[in-house]
Amino acid sequence: VSALPPLFGRLVIIGALGGFLWFSLLWFAGVTSAIALVNVITAIFEEDFNIVRRKGAWIAFAIVFLTGVFVNIEGAMKTKELTDYLDLADFYAGSLLLLVVALIEVIAVLWLWGISESYKEMHKGAFITVPKWYWTIVAGVIAPIYLIVMLVWFTVTGALTAAARPDNIFGWIAVVMLIAMFILGLAINKIALYRRYSREIAGGE
Known part of the structure; x- marks a missing residue:
């Protein structure tokens, strides 16, 4: 641009x-x-x-x-670093948390919910059928391993960059804000899920 x-x-x-x-x-x-x-x-x-x-x-x-x-x-x-808040927010929310959320989704959908149930849900109303072995191996095994490796590598290398270290008060505000938004988002989604799918959760469906 x-x-x-x-x-x-x-x-x-x-x-x-x-x-x-x-x-x-x-x-x-x-x-x-x-x-x-x-x-x-x-x-x-x-x-x-x-x-x-x-x-x-x-x-x-x-x-x-x-x-x-x-x-x-x-x-x-x-301030000394005019984009300290923006850099930190972009680094953690736009890069690091993408891997974290993706890993949580893979674990929740494929490991906690189950391969079979997620496979059935994925094909409801679908025109193209994905082989179950592909879904099991690629999504259930390769994807989480790849995400874990990427997360470890990104954390180790990214922690050394300037964008990962708060240099002023606004940098620390960004860290606190991101943690608060992450916790708030989890809480809101948990409450929403339990209210919408209370019967399914209670029945173990």
């Missing part, structure tokens, strides 16, 4: 028009993605916690606002 402005600048009028259209579409894609993400949180509050949609939307907005406002505050204060 950073190479596009000079490119559009060389094309004069056509470049100006193309740049305007390109970055307008990019902005629109970002806004719609943000709305979609907030809508997921709003839907959880509305469907599983019986909170009015308007109120749930405000709660979701408050959560998103609190997690992102420190980027602007830090930049306005002109």
Whole structure:
């Protein structure tokens, strides 16, 4: 993206028009993605916690606002590392936690729920059938091993980078915020699952 402005600048009028259209579409894609993400949180509050949609939307907005406002505050204060909060949040949430959540999903779906049950659920309404041996070996064995190796490697090598170490108060705020959001997310999802599937959980289905 950073190479596009000079490119559009060389094309004069056509470049100006193309740049305007390109970055307008990019902005629109970002806004719609943000709305979609907030809508997921709003839907959880509305469907599983019986909170009015308007109120749930405000709660979701408050959560998103609190997690992102420190980027602007830090930049306005002109600290030593202007992107310390953003770097840490991107490193842990955008990189490290992706591996952690993926590993949790694999363990929960394939090991706790079971290969057979997850295999049946995956093929409900599906047009393409995946061989069960493939699902068992690749998803049940290779995937978790690969994720564990990646997680260990990424943790060891990533911990040595500057992005993994908080250098100022905003870096520590990012660490605390990420831990709090992770715990809050787990709690909300657990409550939502137990409320929606209480009978299945009680019956061991």
